[in-house]
Structure formats: C-alpha cells, structure tokens
Amino acid sequence: MPLTLATDLTEDTGFRILLERHGRAIEFASGRTIYGTGDKDSTMMLITKGRVEISRTSIDGRRSILTHLGAGDMVGELAALDGMPRSADVVAATRVQGLVLTRAQIAALLRDNPEAALGVIETLCRRLRETSAMYTAHVLADGQARLARLLLHLAEKWGEPMPDGRRRLSEKFSQSDLGDLVGLTRESVNRQIREWEQAGIVMRQGRGLVICDLAALLCVAGAAE
Amino acid sequence: MPLTLATDLTEDTGFRILLERHGRAIEFASGRTIYGTGDKDSTMMLITKGRVEISRTSIDGRRSILTHLGAGDMVGELAALDGMPRSADVVAATRVQGLVLTRAQIAALLRDNPEAALGVIETLCRRLRETSAMYTAHVLADGQARLARLLLHLAEKWGEPMPDGRRRLSEKFSQSDLGDLVGLTRESVNRQIREWEQAGIVMRQGRGLVICDLAALLCVAGAAE
C-alpha cells in the first residue's frame, strides 16, 4: 500500500507540458485560503513550491485534515475535472507557489489527447485506493496505531534523511496538526509522543522530531492490519 | 452531498452497450467471494441482480464494510482500470447475477472512445468525493450520528416506500452488519436502535425496520457538520 496521498497527475500525461506552457503562475502567503468548501470555481493548481493543507471543518469547529500536499502535487483536480463545488478547504501551510489551469483548458486537453485521460484515470484510481485505505485504517486501528502510521508517512514524505540513516521531521507539524491528521486531540498526541520518547522510539530535536526506532513504530502501526 | 456510494459507470459512457454486447454472464450464490483482497485478476462486473458487500478485515478479524452495491452498480472497476491488486473483499450478500468485462476489453473501449474515458473520470471523481466524505464523517461525527446517517442512506438506497410516506428497510441488514458499516459494535447498534424505537423515531416490523420520524434522524445525523 502506498504511503502517500500525493497526486502526480503530471507524469507522462501531458499535463506537465500543458501546465508549463499555459499555467498561470500564482502565489499565496502562508495561511491564505486557496480553495474553500462549497466554492464553485473550477481551477486546479500544480504546486511548485511550498506546502498545502487539505481539510474539512465540522459545524462545531472540529477540523479533520485529509492530507498535506507539496511541490509536484496537484490540488483541486476534483472540481476541475467534474465541475462540482469544492468538497474541502485548501489552505497554504507555508508560502506557496503554483501554476493554475482552468477547467476549460483541462477539458480541451482531455478531448485532444486520449493518453492524458488514461493517466488521469490511473491517478484517480490511486487516490481512491488511498482514501478508502485511510477510511478503513481509521475504523479498524486505534489512535496509537494511526499516529504511528502518520509519523512514518510524514517522515517519508516530508522528512530529511539523517547521516545515521534515521529520519528527521522538522518543525512543520504542531501536535495539534498531528491530532487533526489522525482524529486525536492535541493532548493525546502529546502523551503518546512523550511515551515513545521515553521508550527511545522518537527524539525531540529543537522543534523537530527524529524517528529513532523505525521498526518499533512499524510494529505499533501494523498491530491492526 | 450524494447519499449513495453506487457507481454508475453505465450512464452514457458506452459501457452499458459494451457490457450488454460483450459481457459474460455470471452468477454467485449468497455468501460466495467474488473478489478477494490482494487478488491479481482484473475483471469488473456490472451487477444485474442481487446485492454485494465490499469490506476489509483487519488481522484480528474486525471487519469494516465500505458499502453495499446492487443492480446497476459496477464492482471491481478499480483493479480493472489500473491493473493493481484488489484492495478489498467483495462478497455476494444475496444471490448475485452480473455481467463481466475484462481489463483488456475496457482498455480497448477507452482507447477507441474518448467520451467513455470522460464518463469514467466523472464517476471516479464522484466516488472520491463520497469516500473522503465517509472518512471525515467518521473522524468528526460520533457513533450515534453515524448510525443515523447510515439508516437514512440505507433507507434511500434499499428501502421500499410505504403507503403513508414513511420508509421501510426490510430484513437485509443484521445489527452486526450495521455496526460494521459505521464502526460500532453490534451491542452499541442494538442499544441505540432500541432507544430510537422507544422515542418513536423508528419501528421494528418483523425483521424489518421502519423509519417513522425522518426529521428526527436527520437532526441527529446533522448534529456534526
């Protein structure tokens, strides 16, 4: 099972060329909302720099983060492909630069280039597998296992390798972000991480986190399924 | 937000015609496994009769049901479209009849008929929206709200309308099925349903369930988001 939610619509589908030729460059300051739930616009963006958070918020203000996407990932493709309203919020987690395509441009590409359509289908299939894997993971695994998986996933996607082979995840994610990513409170995340720290499984380094004992985390993560 | 997980790849995409012309008829007895997680075959099936359950099971035997599909729905399209191993189990919940297409047949259709590809993309987008909605619902809503939503959804998809306008859900779903559909135990489902029965929101009728006070359920369901 792939560990990342990153879309890569760009590989071999003609999208990359289309974007580089016709994409409109755009930039967002950290914290700015890029797309909002319910919005009816239908552009998509290739992220060229920075990191973006995709989330939903319930009536009572609780937030669920679906994923974070970064350079090379596409964001907003759903609305761009099917023309329906946005189904989640997209917020710039850092300063973000990207290239924007409109629904019309994409539709034209798909009509003219059947190969591109096949690539899109493959990407959507991958996303669907990943999302439904997230769903069952959330139903079947407890908080500890979900957090372990999350750390492994984040370390792979965002972490830097360290000289000794361990992985370092720098100061990008607050404990409450981690909580919103796995459906736990900030306090629970804190207690779990401290426990792992005491057990030597992870280490705090400044504001960053280093995964020392990858095998142990894998073991916790794999306890269910 | 649509309440059903049904795929309808058949609308206007040429699939229906292809299936009716080239699909191989097949039949499964109730309880038979149609596709198993990890299988490497890559056929898909249009269900013409009966009901199918899509689920995953964790190492320790806990089951999460993703959805039930019925006549007119496609099942197994992911593996057929992208050629990856099956990511869930598909089991016949009743006697099931269907028409089978192979990956090769689908690939040929998509190559020859760009319109079909657009239809597939739209369908996958819908599925992705629904699946990620399921995910956030599970993260943000409590068991009671999830069960309320489930009953509304099932009543709409599988229930028969009653003379007085209420909706009857007949004997298709055991309480432990309901639990596996929303991530609760059978006991919790039982207690919640009895509570609603006492409140006059639902009624047992033989093995069936009648939703008496739709508004009340909608209210419980909508408490979060």
Next chain:
DNA sequence: GCTGCGCTGTGATGCACCTCACAGAAGTCG
C-alpha cells in the same frame, strides 16, 4: 525590554463505547 500568543506538558475527571457473559427468539436444515 515587556506583552502577547501559539505551542507544549500534565493532572483530574468524565463518558462513549468496547468487552465479556449469558439468555431468549427466530430462522434453517437434518
């Protein structure tokens, strides 16, 4: 410098839901 503000750490308390255990009811198959 001081003043906030967002993040982290930690205890006390509560509750939603699980687990286990068992009994009765209802289909089902010889």
Next chain:
DNA sequence: CGACTTCTGTGAGGTGCATCACAGCGCAGC
C-alpha cells in the same frame, strides 16, 4: 419435529480518549 446456528436483548465492568484547567516556554512584534 427437534437440533443448531444466527440474530437480538441486556447487564456489569473496563478503557481509550476527550474535556477542562492551568502552568511553563519560546518566539514576534511594539
């Protein structure tokens, strides 16, 4: 028909995690 399996109903007790409350810490800005 009786034997068996599956489903339903219900209590007692446990627990994972939320909630609340508050204290310290580090950084940003005036």
